Amino acid sequence: MILVVGGAGYIGSHTVKELLSKEYEVVVLDNLSTGHRDSVDERAVFVEGNLGDADVLDALFTTYTIEAVMHFAAFSLVGESVQEPAKYYHNNVSGTLTLLQKMNEHGVKNFIFSSTAAAYGIPESIPITENTVTAPINPYGRSKLMVEQMLEDFYQAYGLKYVVLRYFNAAGAYSDGQIGEDHFPESHLIPIVLQHLLGQREHISIFGTDYNTPDGTCIRDYIHVTDLADAHILSLASLLNGDNTNVTYNLGNGRGYSVREIIEMCENVTCRKATIVESERRPGDPDELVASSEKIQKELGWTPQFELKQIISSAWTWHQNHPAGYKVIN
Numbered sequence: 001m002i003l004v005v006g007g008a009g010y011i012g013s014h015t016v017k018e019l020l021s022k023e024y025e026v027v028v029l030d031n032l033s034t035g036h037r038d039s040v041d042e043r044a045v046f047v048e049g050n051l052g053d054a055d056v057l058d059a060l061f062t063t064y065t066i067e068a069v070m071h072f073a074a075f076s077l078v079g080e081s082v083q084e085p086a087k088y089y090h091n092n093v094s095g096t097l098t099l100l101q102k103m104n105e106h107g108v109k110n111f112i113f114s115s116t117a118a119a120y121g122i123p124e125s126i127p128i129t130e131n132t133v134t135a136p137i138n139p140y141g142r143s144k145l146m147v148e149q150m151l152e153d154f155y156q157a158y159g160l161k162y163v164v165l166r167y168f169n170a171a172g173a174y175s176d177g178q179i180g181e182d183h184f185p186e187s188h189l190i191p192i193v194l195q196h197l198l199g200q201r202e203h204i205s206i207f208g209t210d211y212n213t214p215d216g217t218c219i220r221d222y223i224h225v226t227d228l229a230d231a232h233i234l235s236l237a238s239l240l241n242g243d244n245t246n247v248t249y250n251l252g253n254g255r256g257y258s259v260r261e262i263i264e265m266c267e268n269v270t271c272r273k274a275t276i277v278e279s280e281r282r283p284g285d286p287d288e289l290v291a292s293s294e295k296i297q298k299e300l301g302w303t304p305q306f307e308l309k310q311i312i313s314s315a316w317t318w319h320q321n322h323p324a325g326y327k328v329i330n
């Protein structure tokens, strides 16, 4: 069985569906602090609990034969991490340490870790490869990098096998329209623009128009959540075959879009017009983050299937069908 920690979250729930479609058996551990019970495919076993709870982990590893663990259960808001670093180090670092210790005690050796482009901070050059210097500029990025360092130490000392996946900007929704992005509060660009175009927000604020980019707004690399999920499946297969271990991969499309380009594409897909307010910069946003994902393409044959237009169309279908996210409206 595969243990998916954080399997009720946005990226976790999409990966659970992909795992099940590939005939893996899945147990999800999630405390539902930000995840949604309804996002978990009913074919998966669901356990409500904290990743840092040693008793819950003992029970899980004793009850089920776990071959590998995928770990999605992190807080991931950059701004919040600056205001409340203790929350981030407690959950993202200390919680993960408990998980890794329990895996080690129970002889579970395969681990796939959700890391982030925030590990690079403000990169010196674009596109960003896995060899680009890691210099995070906020507690969120540091908390992820600390775990990456722990993984290497656990490999050296205890033989833990791992794959680190550094995501760029996850977006989009599952093709069946049943699961998608639902954060509270929502801070990500694409869902905010689509919620505005659905009439749920008065306007869109562009955070900064004086960046060092062609149109002055920040450039990001948007990657479909199903493409991310597929990278996990390939990484898992390579770990279980023993082909490829202790490796870090970037996951992006390799093409950057500015905030203005994203808004235009959303207008294009939805045939609606946005009201834009140009606002101050949001602290901690680098000008441009675009991935080179050549390494995983070459080593595992991963090729992203979805371009920006398809990413936004799938998200639009989700938002139209679920205007209140997972909440049921009576």
Ligand code: UFG
Binding pocket: 076, 077, 078, 116, 117, 118, 140, 168, 169, 187, 188, 189, 190, 192, 204, 205, 206, 207, 208, 218, 219, 220, 259, 282, 285, 289
């Ligand atoms: N933006 C706006 N208006 C909004 C929301 C966002 O202009 O209402 C801008 C942001 O300033 C940024 C871009 O849109 O320039 C993308 O912002 P997101 O919040 O969607 O994504 P980020 O690139 O800030 O964050 C993502 C992940 C983080 C991760 C980070 C790595 O969500 O978890 O990439 O840099 F840390």
